[in-house]
Amino acid sequence: GNSVTQMEGPVTLSEEAFLTINCTYTATGYPSLFWYVQYPGEGLQLLLKATKADDKGSNKGFEATYRKETTSFHLEKGSVQVSDSAVYFCALTPGGGSQGNLIFGKGTKLSVKP
């Protein structure tokens, strides 16, 4: 089946620290991979995505590379800010253009302290 596993939170960092949130997946086909972010009191927003192996998604200083050999899509940022405090969700859509349902990981809460 299809599933996503991401590191348990919460993660607490100081401002300007390096961030990594690990995400691995299991998929029967060739999935597309996504990171969504949820700020307090808001809905989920797409942060970045990658649709094929070795693609790198990037946005707002965040990056993630689609690694087929390790079935991973780890999220990284070189220098976090207080405003990055949120819950981050790794997700996939199963292989094949006809399936759009997102399968999510449990989410990782990030708190950044000044």
Add this chain to the structure above:
Amino acid sequence: EPEVTQTPSHQVTQMGQEVILRCVPISNHLYFYWYRQILGQKVEFLVSFYNNEISEKSEIFDDQFSVERPDGSNFTLKIRSTKLEDSAMYFCASSSGTSGRAYDTQYFGPGTRLTVL
């Protein structure tokens, strides 16, 4: 910037009652989705809707659930007879369909928190 809206933000109901959760997707989007998140658990896919019919549904989406697009703007999720375990945050999402469903960005609403007593 266009956004998905949901009403109400919080709904409290008694077990066995019917509830309707409402969503207004982004206009000109073609695909619509419902997800739910039980407190402390994963966001789970419920159903997708395209061209006025269900295109995919999960095992969670049983006969107690139904979806409808009653007019050109609203997209609703009805739970016929609520159970305690239906308590969750329900998210609506929409996508344009321009890239193919697996690759499209889904835009989410802020959610409706459903509490079943």
